[in-house]
Amino acid sequence: MxxxxxxxxxxxxxxxxxxxxxxxxxxxxxxxxxxxxxxxxxxxxxxxxxxxxxxxxxxxxxxxxxxxxxxxxxxxxxxxxxxxxxxxxxxxxxxxxxxxxxxxxxxxxxxxxxxxxxxxxxxxxxxxxxxxxxxxxxxxxxxxxxxxxxxxxxxxxxxxxxxxxxxxxQSRLDPRIRQAMEFLSVLLHETLTMQSVADSCAMSLSRFGHLFREQTGET
Structure with a gap:
């Protein structure tokens, strides 16, 4: 057959x-x-x-x-x-x-x-x-x-x-924001705080929030 x-x-x-x-x-x-x-x-x-x-x-x-x-x-x-x-x-x-x-x-x-x-x-x-x-x-x-x-x-x-x-x-992103996005993708189904995401890329919460908005247009 x-x-x-x-x-x-x-x-x-x-x-x-x-x-x-x-x-x-x-x-x-x-x-x-x-x-x-x-x-x-x-x-x-x-x-x-x-x-x-x-x-x-x-x-x-x-x-x-x-x-x-x-x-x-x-x-x-x-x-x-x-x-x-x-x-x-x-x-x-x-x-x-x-x-x-x-x-x-x-x-x-x-x-x-x-x-x-x-x-x-x-x-x-x-x-x-x-x-x-x-x-x-x-x-x-x-x-x-x-x-x-x-x-x-x-x-x-x-x-x-x-x-x-x-x-x-990804090619345009700051490496720290790219690291944060990879962190988010791995823990997609978990409840995360902005502080934990900022910690994952060794940034202060305020600096991370500003750079993330600047790079991605998202909050």
Whole structure:
């Protein structure tokens, strides 16, 4: 008997271009598999339902407000999550311009497979979603320089992603605040005082409070 994965034919890649994008609303039968990936980057934003992505250490589920990114050449296997039964997504195959490359440093969940969880209540999440929808509309439009418009919309969305990217945030943080955030993440389910967090990074309570607000915008 064949392994179920062997029964899935390789999905053709879109035509090679600076940017190609689209919008899908799919049911349980949707499945894309490219063992050798594509020559470009692939970004997928889940708008509703859920998608299941296969990684080296098992599958993970992407739901609303989650961005998934494949590097060139990375193994691709994703489909509608069977338990959810539907998946709404906007996607883009693209060749990033050099200045955009630092914005693609999302957390890596499997070799070549990156993932970013957006906050539903973050002021820029809705704007980011709208820019990716605009990207897709520009790709299908008849306007002059439609590819440039689509690429600009994608790049703005990636800039907005960067505001919520923990990798980007960590690189800008004071080492003491980074240490405090690691302390908080380890003891996430415990009741902590501001004093205990300040003590974890060897700072006075007042100095810690000021620096934490300055670095993260949170209190």
């Amino acid at each position: 064949l392994n179920p994965q062997q029964e899935i034919e390789e999905t053709p890649a879109p035509p090679f271009a600076q940017i190609t994008s689209g919008y899908f609303r799919e049911g349980r039968g949707y499945h894309t598999r490219r063992p050798h990936g594509t020559q470009d980057w692939l970004l997928i934003l889940t708008l509703g339902g859920a998608g299941r992505f296969q990684g080296a250490e098992g599958d993970f589920i992407a739901r609303e407000n989650e961005v998934t990114l494949y590097r060139p050449g990375a193994f691709q296997d994703y489909k509608t999550d069977a338990d959810t039964g539907n998946w709404e997504l906007v996607w883009a195959h693209f060749l990033p311009r050099p200045h955009v490359l630092p914005l693609l440093d999302f957390p890596e969940v499997a070799p070549g497979l990156l993932h970013l969880q957006l906050l539903a209540d973050h002021p820029d999440t809705l704007r980011l979603t709208e820019r990716l929808k605009a990207m897709q509309r520009y790709s299908l439009s008849a306007v002059a320089r439609r590819e440039e418009f689509a690429l600009n919309a994608l790049e703005e969305a990636l800039l907005l992603c960067d505001l919520q990217n923990p990798n980007a945030l």
